[in-house]
Amino acid sequence: MSAEIPSLDPRLTPARPDLADLRLKGQVEAARYVTGSDRRVVVPSAPLRRAPSPEAGIDTEAVLGDPVTIYEDRDGFAFVQLAADGYVGYLPSAALGDPEPAPTHRIQALRTFLYPAPDLKRPALAHLSLGAAVTVAAREGDYLRLATGGYVFAGHCGALNAYEPDFAATAERLVGTPYLWGGRTSLGLDCSGLVQLCLATAGLPSPRDADQQERALGEPLPDSLEGLTRGDLVFWRGHVGLMLDSDRLIHANGHHMMVAVELLREAVARIAEKSYGAVTSVRRMAGAHHLTPSAAS
Incomplete structure (x- = not known):
């Protein structure tokens, strides 16, 4: 991608030096521009990698039924953009099929x-x-x-439109799910994957990564960890968790290597000392203050 356009997030920009989305012409430099075509994920889940190689790191996962736009299909890998959150990367070609029939x-x-x-x-x-x-x-x-x-x-x-309004209740159902970098299924989750999946079950779209979620989700609360409520999102630089009440945090994390619940004050102290530093912000989703454990169904 053109180094002269620093404002474009490479995670969300379908462009390489040799190929880019036609809609980006004039914004990025590329040898050629193409129009993407619609596809849909036809396997239970598929890793989205940062390079077309089985050895490349996994940034996220696509799951059955996810719509994607494909820009190139070569040597067993497809260069795609996920429709749900805009993430760009490489999926196995065999994971993709026709967009129709649409999910029901x-x-x-x-x-x-x-x-x-x-x-x-x-x-x-x-x-x-x-x-x-x-x-x-x-x-x-x-x-x-x-x-x-x-x-x-x-x-x-x-x-498709049957949602669970209490997204914190969904997170509680996922306690014990193993930690998996890039994971966003109930077999394995990372911190932002847990938040994204739980919000999706409530019909709330979310970016994929913690830094993107911190910028896009909810409204910022005062610079204090007092008065938090169920559904509030707590962010660190590179990490995110979800409040179950004023004291307890649920998050997928590498310390427990699973989705776990712990006291916020204990998590804050440990994370400050051993990993991501201090809390950077707390954000409240619209309507989150109405969530109560008894509302879960």
């Missing part, structure tokens, strides 16, 4: 299985995570037959 339902259980028949005794074909989007063709008893093949238990699915 979303997985609401933390995780469920895809079966070859409407029968729990059959060997599972795949694991699907909370938030994965599926296209239902028909209902057969207690199972939903997917247009892409396979069956999922109907009780683990809900309509």
Whole structure:
């Protein structure tokens, strides 16, 4: 990407020295400009890497049903931009398929299985995570037959617009999920992936990384850790957690190597000493002060 345009975040800019989105012409320098085409993720989850190599670091994950824009497909990797949060990187080519048919339902259980028949005794074909989007063709008893093949238990699915308003309750369901750098599924999460996933289940879009979330989400609170409430987001330089009440923080972190709940004052002291330094801000999502544990369903 052109070094002369420092305002463009490379994480969100589909551009390389040899290729860029046609819409960026005049903003970035590239050997050629292309128009992206629509695709959809057709596997349970796929790593979005910063380079087209299985050895490259993972920045985030795409999950079943996620729409993406593809700009190049070569040597087993596709250069893409995720529609949900704008993240740019490389997905395995085999993870992508046609954008239609569009999803009709979303997985609401933390995780469920895809079966070859409407029968729990059959060997599972795949694991699907909370938030994965599926296209239902028909209902057969207690199972939903997917247009892409396979069956999922109907009780683990809900309509696309069926949301859980108490996103802190979703975070509590994820306690014990292993920490995974770049993870955003119920098999593994990093700190900002936990926040993004929980907000998504409440119908609230969110950027991917903690620094982006700190700039974009909610309204800043006074420079104090007093008077916090359920749903408030606490930020460090490179880390984020979610308040469950005035005292307890839930966050995916490398200290516990999982999603864990701890007293905010203890987390603040440890993080200041060992990792990310002092708290940089606290932000409140609109309506978060109305969240109560009893509101969870």
